[in-house]
Amino acid sequence: MRLQLLTATLLYAFTLTATSYYVSPTGSDANNGQSTSTPFQTLQKAADSTNPGDIVYIMNGTYSNTYSWEDVLQITRSGTAANPIVYTSLPGHSPKISFDGWHGIKLEGGVSYIEISGLEVEGNNANILLNDALNQPGGCNDPMGSPDGFYNGNGIASDGRNGGQNHHITIRNCRVHDCAGVGISAIHSDYITIENCEVYNNAWYAIYGTSGISFYQLSNFGNSSGVRNVIRNNRVYGNRMFVPWIDAPCAITDGNGIIIDDSRNTQNGSTNGAYTGRTLIENNIVYENGGRGIHVFESDNVDILNNTVVKNGQSDEISDGEITVIFADDVNVYNNILYAKTGEKINSVNGTNINYDYNLNYNSTDYDRQGSNSLSGQAPAFVDLNGHDFGLQSSSPAIDAGTAAAGTFSSTDILGTMRPTGAAPDMGAYESTAPLAVEYLDPLTADKTSEGVLLKWSTLREIDHDYFEILHATDGRDFQVIGKKMATAATGVKHYGFLHTSPTVGNNYYRIRPVDVEGTATLSRIVQVHFEPAVHVFPNPVKSQLFVRTQLAADYHYTLLNSHGQAVQSGALEANAINVTALPSGIYWLQLRTAQGAVLAGEKVMINR
Secondary structure, eight states: OHHHHHHHHHHHHHHHTOOEEEEOTTSOTTSOOOSTTSOBSOHHHHHTTOOTTOEEEEOSSEEOOSSTTOOSEEEOOOOOSSSOEEEEEOTTOOOEEEOSSSEEEEEESSOEEEEEESOEEEOSGGGOOHHHHHTOTTSTTOTTSOOOHHHHOEEEEEEOSSSSOEEEEEEESOEEEOOSSOSEEEESEEEEEEESOEEESOSSSOSSOOOSEEEESOOOSSOOOSEEEEEESOEEESOOOOSOBTTTTSBOOOOOSEEEEOTTOOSTTOOSOOOOSEEEEESOEEESOSSOSEEEESOEEEEEESOEEESOOOSTTOOSOSEEEEEEEEEEEESOEEEOOTTSOSEEEEEEEEEEESOEEESOOOBSOOOTTOEESOOOOEEETTTTEEEEOTTOTTTTOSOOSTTSSOSBOTTOOBSOSSSSOOSSSOOOOOOOSEEEEEEEEEEEETTEEEEEEEEEEESSEEEEEEEEESSSSSOEEEEEEEOOSOOSOEEEEEEESOOOSEEEEEEEEEEETTSOBOOOOOEEEEEOOOEEEESSSBSSEEEEEESSOOOEEEEEEOTTSOEEEEEEOBTTEEEOTTSOSEEEEEEEEETTSOEEEEEEEEEOO
């Protein structure tokens, strides 16, 4: 009993000592990092300070590597099952990791129980010319050269090959794009979850066979035969190879949206042994990648459920399907929509115990597996194919056409709607809801104005319609009601508008929800507007009165930080002016915050008298 009490006391004490760390490009690694006014400057300093249960809050700004052989953030310290270590953006902030080296974020050394949430990771594609990439060292045209991270950088990578296997890693609500190498990857890892991420325009210039989301040689941390890895609710597009892979040899082989590769562990002398857990791939929207949409290769025990996979195989060298299952066993492919690129194959299937049925196959008659309950030759009736809105119109044949057998469908859709809402689950990532008697003439649009964001839409018909709720989100998922527009009494075409006067810096997502007189509601499509954090400060240098102009009309509070990162003056920004006569001459950092808590990127200010 005394031992139990001591253990409980120690656990309680440990919980109390968990620390929140803060990081800002304007901070200093000499700070204690434990408040927004005393943040660390580098992500690495915060990572090297963490213990189980700690949270690293990342503030506005851009975090970059110094050398091309350097990672921006290398995570080598582990949490525990009860106390994971969390890396996340500070609420209201939109930090960016921008890199031109080998990794934006790398997890290695047997690291475990890590959560990465709400971060943007941007690679180096914008700084690379294709001709330079084709002739890079280590590639097909210069095979004796040493590969350079400048051309091969990976966004977020869990690599268990050095120092031990990684496990229990969660990556959610992240935006990973324009990486020359893979977007998000897991190698020699287990219990990996990737959800609600946007992964696009990766894998362009690497000399390796990279993709958007890649699991390679999963390795057993435990012996459970249940689901241990999850890839769900992600939007994956524009990932493709432009540079041949030297080991292929010298061919375009990948650039897939999602790939599960060699979980049998037969390649490159792996001693991991065959992976025994299951991998679940559900509710992803995967479109216009260079390689296959979803690719299972030399891997077993995979469930591919309720994905929308559209016009992949954009690379001329790859034409074998939207969903491919090659040299695999025990793979279930149910309730997906496969819309082939014109002239391409719907699917490629080669293995044992491959269950392929209840899918909608369209725009090609070339396939290896059909399924007696699948639909072929019927357009899925997306809301807006060219606009990449893959929701289902009420006329879609995919509605209620899936199988409701246990284990064959996702319990919710990509937006969190429960399945099934009708007689059976819908095919694809979206589950349709009962339509209101509102027929749109013009769909929802959003335009920037000097006063904010103007939303407009028109209806052709309304029956028993009461009002529209106006919804807003900064992440595209967690929508909040910001206003209401009552239905007009006019007949015929009706035009509506709503002005959002306080959009946030960064991404703003909008949708409308028509509600009828009985309280029944459904949702419109999502539209997006992005505001850059523009701040104009003058005069600079300043003697007494500092004036501030911002891009958005809003009420702001300001803070002036000294060269040590300490707040020395703050208050409400009144008449766009700040009196600085009480401060001595020197260098300061001006930071603005909206009334809603969003922080604008600040400005360096010099007081000179």
